[in-house]
Amino acid sequence: MPGFIIDLDGTMYAGTRPIPGAAEFIGRLKQEGHPFIYATNNSSKRPEQVAEHLHAVAGVEACPTEVLTSAQAAARYIADRQPGARVFVIGEDGLVHAAGEAGLIVTEERPDFVVQGIDRRFSYAKLEAAVRHIKSGAAYVLTNPDHLLPGEGGFHPGAGALAAAIRTASEAEPIVIGKPSPILLGMAVARLGLPASEAWVVGDNLRTDIAGGRAAGCRTALVLTGLATPDHADELIARSGVQPDLICRDLPELFDRSCR
Numbered sequence: 224m225p226g227f228i229i230d231l232d233g234t235m236y237a238g239t240r241p242i243p244g245a246a247e248f249i250g251r252l253k254q255e256g257h258p259f260i261y262a263t264n265n266s267s268k269r270p271e272q273v274a275e276h277l278h279a280v281a282g283v284e285a286c287p288t289e290v291l292t293s294a295q296a297a298a299r300y301i302a303d304r305q306p307g308a309r310v311f312v313i314g315e316d317g318l319v320h321a322a323g324e325a326g327l328i329v330t331e332e333r334p335d336f337v338v339q340g341i342d343r344r345f346s347y348a349k350l351e352a353a354v355r356h357i358k359s360g361a362a363y364v365l366t367n368p369d370h371l372l373p374g375e376g377g378f379h380p381g382a383g384a385l386a387a388a389i390r391t392a393s394e395a396e397p398i399v400i401g402k403p404s405p406i407l408l409g410m411a412v413a414r415l416g417l418p419a420s421e422a423w424v425v426g427d428n429l430r431t432d433i434a435g436g437r438a439a440g441c442r443t444a445l446v447l448t449g450l451a452t453p454d455h456a457d458e459l460i461a462r463s464g465v466q467p468d469l470i471c472r473d474l475p476e477l478f479d480r481s482c483r
């Protein structure tokens with residue numbers, strides 16, 4: 224029985240709007256006992272907040288344990304390599320909280336790791352501190368490489384845009400955790416308890432969800448409810464050079480084609 228690693232924005236909801244069929248899809252997965260997990264590149268929120276948003280916007284009852292954020296995956300990645308590591312955090316509540324949950328010590332002094340996500344209070348002082356720590360030997364971990372995020376009133380710079388400043392000044396390349404890196408998706412596969420080849424990575428973004436799913440050895444399904452739309456899918460696939468295993472108008476169509 225296949226399992227599913229499901230993207231959120233553009234797949235389960237579009238910002239604060241529901242996406243038709245998403246709640247029905249999750250209901251059918253639960254009914255038939257398919258394992259699933261929500262995997263998001265968003266590092267700013269705690270899993271509890273993500274679950275609440277799913278309920279409020281998509282009308283889906285969700286447990287925090289069904290959610291894996293890039294913040295949790297980054298903290299786990301560091302803790303697996305160095306339990307109790309000292310970390311300098313550039314990020315928001317979700318990342319600071321995940322670091323604490325993983326037993327990491329958040330500090331401004333002599334960190335072993337600089338871990339960075341989206342930070343809407345990013346500043347020259349934070350950039351300067353991050354670069355100093357990296358130059359002094361701290362490893363640099365980036366939650367997700369997204370340059371731009373859709374949101375209210377258009378697009379907003381993401382964690383990858385801030386990372387560009389840190390990379391330029393430090394001349395160091397980060398370890399990337401979120402999609403299209405297979406690190407977050409590999410942890411999601413492990414949580415499903417299935418071989419990667421039996422897990423579908425589902426999302427609306429070819430360059431993150433589908434490219435990451437392929438890198439992680441999973442099956443991939445593009446849904447045309449977000450970034451990719453029925454009008455532009457072929458053009459986006461040609462331009463990205465990333466081919467999904469399935470292209471589905473929406474999540475109910477994916478259920479019919481992957482579980483039947």
Ligand SMILES: [Mg+2]
Pocket residue numbers: 230231232233234426427428449
């Ligand atoms: Mg998406």
